[in-house]
Amino acid sequence: MNEEILVFDDDSNITERWSETLRELSFVKKDFEPSSLGLDEFNKTMENFLTRQSHYRKNEEFVLDETRVDNAAALLIDFNLLNIEKGITLTGETVAYLSRCFSTCKVIIGINQFIGASANGTNTFDLTLQRHPYSFCDINIGDQQIFNRGLWDEEFEGFRPWYWPTIPHLVNTFNQKCEDVAKNLDEPITKALGFNEAIKYFPDSVNKFLGSDPTEITFRNFVLNSGNGINRQDDNIPEENIIRIAASRISKWLEYIILQRQDILVDAPHLATRLPSLLVGDKTDIDNWNYSTRLEDYRELNINTEVIEEHRLKKEFWLSRAAWYWEELTKDENILEISNPWEREEIDVCFCEDISKFLTRENCKEYSTDFDSPYKRRYIKKDLFESVEYRPRVKLISI
Amino acid sequence: MRCKSLTNKHEEEYKAICHIIKELDDYSTSKWSKLLENNSAEYEDVIVNHKFISSVCPPIHSKKVNEIANEYSGPQYLVVTDPFYLPPLDNDDSNFLPILNISCDMRNEPVDVSYRVGLLETYSDGKIRKARGFGFRFELRHGDGRHGYPHSQITVSPFARPLPECPTWIPQHIPCLPLPATCAVSLFLCMLISLYGKKESGKIISKMEIHERYKRSIKFILT
Numbered sequence: 001m002n003e004e005i006l007v008f009d010d011d012s013n014i015t016e017r018w019s020e021t022l023r024e025l026s027f028v029k030k031d032f033e034p035s036s037l038g039l040d041e042f043n044k045t046m047e048n049f050l051t052r053q054s055h056y057r058k059n060e061e062f063v064l065d066e067t068r069v070d071n072a073a074a075l076l077i078d079f080n081l082l083n084i085e086k087g088i089t090l091t092g093e094t095v096a097y098l099s100r101c102f103s104t105c106k107v108i109i110g111i112n113q114f115i116g117a118s119a120n121g122t123n124t125f126d127l128t129l130q131r132h133p134y135s136f137c138d139i140n141i142g143d144q145q146i147f148n149r150g151l152w153d154e155e156f157e158g159f160r161p162w163y164w165p166t167i168p169h170l171v172n173t174f175n176q177k178c179e180d181v182a183k184n185l186d187e188p189i190t191k192a193l194g195f196n197e198a199i200k201y202f203p204d205s206v207n208k209f210l211g212s213d214p215t216e217i218t219f220r221n222f223v224l225n226s227g228n229g230i231n232r233q234d235d236n237i238p239e240e241n242i243i244r245i246a247a248s249r250i251s252k253w254l255e256y257i258i259l260q261r262q263d264i265l266v267d268a269p270h271l272a273t274r275l276p277s278l279l280v281g282d283k284t285d286i287d288n289w290n291y292s293t294r295l296e297d298y299r300e301l302n303i304n305t306e307v308i309e310e311h312r313l314k315k316e317f318w319l320s321r322a323a324w325y326w327e328e329l330t331k332d333e334n335i336l337e338i339s340n341p342w343e344r345e346e347i348d349v350c351f352c353e354d355i356s357k358f359l360t361r362e363n364c365k366e367y368s369t370d371f372d373s374p375y376k377r378r379y380i381k382k383d384l385f386e387s388v389e390y391r392p393r394v395k396l397i398s399i
Numbered sequence: 400m401r402c403k404s405l406t407n408k409h410e411e412e413y414k415a416i417c418h419i420i421k422e423l424d425d426y427s428t429s430k431w432s433k434l435l436e437n438n439s440a441e442y443e444d445v446i447v448n449h450k451f452i453s454s455v456c457p458p459i460h461s462k463k464v465n466e467i468a469n470e471y472s473g474p475q476y477l478v479v480t481d482p483f484y485l486p487p488l489d490n491d492d493s494n495f496l497p498i499l500n501i502s503c504d505m506r507n508e509p510v511d512v513s514y515r516v517g518l519l520e521t522y523s524d525g526k527i528r529k530a531r532g533f534g535f536r537f538e539l540r541h542g543d544g545r546h547g548y549p550h551s552q553i554t555v556s557p558f559a560r561p562l563p564e565c566p567t568w569i570p571q572h573i574p575c576l577p578l579p580a581t582c583a584v585s586l587f588l589c590m591l592i593s594l595y596g597k598k599e600s601g602k603i604i605s606k607m608e609i610h611e612r613y614k615r616s617i618k619f620i621l622t
Contacts, residue, residue: 201460263457274454330457341455342530342563346523368436372428374453376435377446397438 002029003073003171008037009111010081018076018146027153031168032073045069046090049098056102056236070104073171076146077137079113096136100248101230101241106174107167108248110137111146116389120144123388125161125354127395128370129378133209133256134228138170138248144387150356154295159385162269162356163260165320166295170251173317177247180315185243186218189250194314198327202264203372209253219246254318263373265313265323268292268301269351269358270375275329276347277336278304289349289358298322307334350379354388367395409475409505415584415613416503417470417477422607423591424464427486431458434487444494444520445487451521451528452496458484475505480559485516489599495520497594500558503583512539512583514590515557532562537590539583549580551593579620584613592620 005028007019015036022034037045045067055062069075077099079092096108114132115121122142132140141164145151150160152167184192189210190199199207199214207214211226223229223242229249230237254265262270269292272279280302281288291302298305298312301322305312311328313319333339350364351357364379384390434442435449459481467477478501485497495518504511519532534557540547552575555565580586588609591600601621604614614621 198460201462201466203461327457330455337455341560343524343527344451346526346528367438372432374431374435374449374458376432377450 002031002033004068004071005032005034005074005076006037006069006072007034007076008042009078010039012036012039014078018143021147025147025152027149027155037068041068046095046098049102052102053098053234057233059236067103069099072105074107074109074167075099075105076109076111078111078143093135093137100136101234101237101245104244107139107170108137109167110135110140111143113137113140115142116391118389120387120389123159125159125380125388125390126163127367127380127390127392129163129260129353130370131163131256131260133252138252139165139167159354159388160356162351162353163256165255169295169320174247176317177251178243180318181219181243181246181250185220185239185246188216189219189222190214192219193254193318196325196328205372206257206261206264209257219243219250222246222250251318255320259319259323261371261373262375263326265319266326266329267321267323268298268303271324271329272303273347273351275335275337276345278308280304283345283347286349286358286360293351293356293358295321308332352381353378354380354385354390365396409510412582412584412613413475413503413505414470415609416587417468419584419587419607419609420468420479420501421465423485423603424461424483426603426606427484428461430486431484445496448494448496448519448521451530452519456482456498458482477501477503482558485594486603488594490596492518498558505583509542510539510583512586513537514587515554516590516594517557517562519562529563531564533565534562535593537578537586537593539580539586546575549578549586549589550575551578551589552576579616581616582613584609585616588614588617592617597621
């Protein structure tokens with residue numbers, strides 16, 4: 001039986017429309033059972049979570065009354081919630097916090113929290129690539145993007161931001177992440193994940209999310225003391241809640257703050273661009289490049305992974321794609337570009353962040369992201385999608 | 400007494416060098432970041448060069464610079480061998496990427512200071528992109544011999560690895576150009592002036608809060 005995905009908007013017509021549309025999509029219904037969460041049930045669920053919160057704060061014993069959200073693979077929640085029960089002030093972000101901290105829901109998907117002003121404002125591409133790591137949602141999208149195949153499946157065409165993990169991956173790896181956290185709850189996070197001492201040199205923009213010395217902060221202390229885990233008044237929660245919060249928040253740190261920079265960990269398409277000798281096969285064949293964009297087993301990426309195996313992030317379930325430690329790669333003389341750094345084959349392809357594919361250079365537009373990294377320049381498709389709002393547009397201005 | 404006063408003299412100088420290196424790193428990081436944001440065709444070559452070189456010689460992390468150039472860490476000895484990217488050049492040779500290595504040993508007399516700069520650019524040779532470079536070293540006097548004065552010389556190996564396509568037949572001991580430097584700090588400033596010119600290096604230096612005594616020997620250049 002497929003796992004349930006619960007959908008909620010304060011407008012029940014919208015809730016029904018979204019869940020019905022999801023139910024009709026083959027790439028969703030093969031893995032999941034989308035269902036609507038009605039207004040009454042939503043209100044009762046939130047009351048339940050608030051009650052749990054209150055009991056934990058007062059250190060009171062109580063019997064947990066299970067909800068559908070507790071058993072859901074994912075909760076899709078709209079940000080603007082004006083029409084819920086009188087007297088309760090909630091936004092989608094608050095719901096995400098309550099669901100993450102006081103339920104066993106695996107994945108929380110925020111809808112329409114960060115949208116643009118135009119007609120395409122709920123189908124945005126974030127040119128900064130920084131996304132919203134501080135949000136308690138595991139992924140933030142616009143309502144026009146809910147039905148984008150690239151969010152659910154590898155077989156997609158057209159607009160599909162590279163920074164999106166797939167929802168099935170987030171759901172399927174959540175338990176593994178929790179198990180890893182449980183085994184290493186009082187170990188330094190960076191050590192448990194396999195980072196070497198070089199982490200202490202990473203910029204503040206990377207490490208500030210952890211709240212303390214990145215070489216020392218543990219999963220437990222991150223959740224309880226960093227300011228990006230639980231609120232201080234809620235710190236009397238059971239260990240299993242701490243584990244789930246850590247799994248979700250650290251996963252987000254890795255995915256959005258660490259990986260997107262591509263200078264601490266680097267994924268296959270960016271690796272192939274910088275070190276093209278690692279790409280297997282004919283470099284003039286764009287299909288060979290596009291094999292590296294798959295979100296599958298790292299051995300299927302058309303990259304010579306044997307040469308660089310020792311530099312791979314072994315706990316691959318923490319990220320939505322295979323990744324390697326960049327600093328270690330730059331010291332590996334087994335890689336042609338490192339042993340012979342002063343010449344290389346020119347490549348005529350660029351990786352486009354908005355379509356998750358390579359195109360020939362003439363079809364790409366280069367621009368600068370907001371990372372404080374030497375690799376801040378990226379590419380998008382030259383002919384922008386008319387149905388997408390690229391933000392902030394100022395990044396595309398040529399002076 | 401004599402040793403103690405000498406040690407104190409170098410202690411202040413060492414602190415000044417550490418401070419300058421950290422300030423320069425901040426300045427350079429900021430300049431490169433701004434340049435990399437620029438979409439204008441004017442900077443295309445510089446950006447292409449930066450992409451090529453940073454993919455094999457990524458710049459040293461700022462925090463590592465802070466750790467190495469720590470004036471309170473003990474012995475007055477610092478070595479930077481990871482690529483320290485100097486600020487982008489702002490002249491006709493702006494396509495070159497300047498990378499600095501530092502060796503500064505002030506534990507003994509005479510002090511042993513060497514700043515080595517490699518200037519790298521890339522070019523297209525058919526379907527291959529290649530790098531080529533040229534190097535200079537800036538050093539204080541070596542005893543009372545032939546190079547017994549602060550000087551600058553050409554070098555083909557400013558770093559551990561020889562520079563690509565740098566002609567090895569060129570003389571590396573002459574010319575040994577005299578510099579108006581009297582200490583490690585003024586030597587560093589001479590290096591900056593030689594790369595950035597009077598105006599731009601003046602701007603960089605003025606941001607660094609360097610004591611006037613270190614600028615005395617080069618004042619005639621800056622004014």
